Amino acid sequence: MSTTQTRQPALLGTSGLVFLGVLVAAAVLVPILNLAISPDSAVHVPTYVVSLLGKYLTYALLALSVDLIWGYVGILSLGQGAFFALGGYAMGMYLMRQIGTRGVYGDPVLPDFMVFLNWKELPWFWYGFDWFPFAALMVLLAPGILALVFGWFAFRSRVTGVYLSIITQAMTFALLLAFFRNDMGFGGNNGLTDFKDILGFNIQSDGTRIVLFVLSALALGLGYLLCRFLVRSHFGKVLVAIRDAETRVRFTGYRAENYKLVAFVASAMLAGIAGALYVPQVGIINPSEFSPANSIEIIVWVAVGGRGTLVGAALGAVLVNYAKTYFTSGMLAPYWLFMLGGLFVAVTLFLPKGIVGTFYEWRARRRERDDIPGESPGELPGEPPLAEPKPAA
């Protein structure tokens, strides 16, 4: 951080404006191209593409949540997928309860898998999920409370760096094992699926899909604004300071653990919202969402787009997932993992600041050369080096 209190960066820099502009344009154009254009037209967007785009947007929101803690607080969580999945499960439980008697077994209360397991009554933790506001609250609370408890323990005992990464990975792995169990009451291996409708609307219909897409775009936009607001506030500056020199921040009299905890919980809740929007669009949530590999993949989206840039995280998520869809659906499928693996290596070696980070650097250098005074770069001044201090032996 620069020591002199010079310019307060604007809430929205150029890139932020471009990002939100693209998002609004997508939210307006995609529904029009889907509904108003005849299916024969070249520019018609089929409904499956709408859902696919909606899925990318939820991934972008998830990436944003990772960037908030990784890019700005230096917490590399390898368990972010767990918060995403918990939000997804909360939504999935609501959707299961909406099936009602339309399930295979036609039980008015119990979801199919419980009838199949010969359960007689609904477990207590399923109570209330037939009521949407409660489910929506749980989408926030389930990941939020887990993050609060986990973070409270971890940050208070100053578990940092690699150690934190590894125990977050252990956390999501433990949840993966737990949700695989049939006895847990979350559908075991198969998870929750066969959803019928959401708030009374058929979940398969074009209209619902469009609304979910627009909602995803809205959530991403709001999530971006929230993160942006957080990181440019005084609070956000403390976060960046913690990332760069936690001990010094503590010596200056800040309770570093509390700052980290707030950021961690906020990030978990964002991830939960992303999960809740993801589930109705893909139509299933199962324990594999908890797998540690998934969480690592999220980190890569952020790294590709540019850590600590917010916009980059969202961009990275969309780009990597578009590439994944493109490559895994064609004849190149066997090479996708080579691609993804190569991408990991290439980005860390050649593009350590990611696409957007590299672009900022290039722009900043050009401005310096052209010596344009006054114009704020729009981003946090002086992006600090990404290097982690090497563990002292």
Add this chain to the structure above:
Amino acid sequence: MTFSARLRRLAGGLLLTLFAFCAGPGTEQAMAQGSSAPDISAPLAQLANDNYGDTEAALGALALSGSPAAAGVVAALADGKLVFSTSPRQVYIRGDAGLIDPLTMQPVADAPAVKPVRVNNRIRRAIDAANGALSLVSPDPAKRMEAANAVGRSRDEAALPALDVALAKEADPKVKSAMTLARASIVIGKEGISPAERIAAVDLVAAEGNQEALAILRSVPASAAPEVKQAAAAAIDAIERNLAMWSMAQNVWYGLSLGSVLLLAAIGLAITFGVMGVINMAHGEMVMLGAYTTFVVQELIRTYNPALFDLSLIIAIPLAFVFTGLIGIIIERTVIRFLYGRALETLLATWGISLILQQAIRTLFGPTNREVGAPSWMSGSFEIGQLSITYGRLWIIVFAILVFVALLATLRLTRIGLEMRAVTQNRRMAASMGIRTNWVDAATFGLGSGIAGMAGVALSQIDNVSPNLGQSYIIDSFLVVVFGGVGNLWGTLVGAMSLGVANKLLEPYAGAVLGKIALLVIVILFIQKRPRGLFALKGRSIEA
């Protein structure tokens, strides 16, 4: 397994045998004859009558006679080679050359006209019975032992007379005690036994102290005297306590076995992660490459020189070390060396490498499990008390310890080990002293990867060799290293063993999955208590 199957078959046969045997009317006669004189002339005369009743009675008498000749007679009867002449009324065995006298086993000079002794189904059953009883007095002690154990297991009261005869003759102390035990197990459940004798039997059985003894003691009839029941109850208590201890010991053994697997998987990581600060997510894939090296070695051996199969693992170990070590050095030189000081980013890059390696193996060998055989010296098991120990697990533990000791020695005693420690402690100072830190880094990474490869050879014996092999170990390995304390090999040893044992001790109470979850939670909580692991390196820096 084949041994126990054989025993079971024998026990079954003997049961049938003894049942038929008890029906035979020759019992009292045989009892009267006792053990002193293995004189079988009377039953032989009976056989010569060629009357089913007499034949059966004679078989009963032969069974209890304990005479070495009796077995030959019974066998000849079974084969239809037992013949008799009417004048004089006498039986012979039809040999290849002519008739043989069953008592002397000498050829008969002037052979009379003979007819075979007739056999029907009832007689065949009696033959089986006699064979069973005769095996209790067989000249071969191993056979007698088997027979005694089988009788003890069957607990058939009808076997008592034969057992008594055999006991009286028995000279081998081991076989004798087996027979005494068998007799006691029968006596405990039998009606009309004096309390003193029953208590003696209870004591004898209780001394065995295993599951079978427990079952026998539980069968003390309700009609038994109170002091007998009391003795039995006390013995049952003692045995149950004892068995609980053994089962605990068995779980600890399983735990040590799992711990040694974790140690093998984690110890290479402890070097790359602990010494170099590199989070090598491709470590699991090094283990996988080691396992595939074993597979390739075995395939080559199967094709070119099957005789060497038992040595395949011994051959694979150095090859796996060299191969994965080279791969490790290549990775270090091309990727990792640009990322020193950026620990979290090595995580991403090595994760990418792990994906590439997995997919490469999937492309080369296919996604399915590959068959890796076990050499003969790794199959089978033996027992210590109530502990069952398989050779495979035992060798893996031995191997893990050897690898640990070798690594420790390398770090302590060799030049390269010294340099590695120097670089770990103070990279710049070490460089100033003339140590080529670049070279040390590459060697360290190669060493860590090579050890992972050797772990793969061992793991190919107990796990599926598939492209996903490494994935299942990477999380556990990291937990072990973090739990034990980074940068300390002893910590890794203690961490691996305690996690392994804790896992197996939790399993009986919580089940495999819940036990694993509980363990993960315990480790997460433990890290809160000691954020630097069990054996943290003490240093003056406040920020690690």
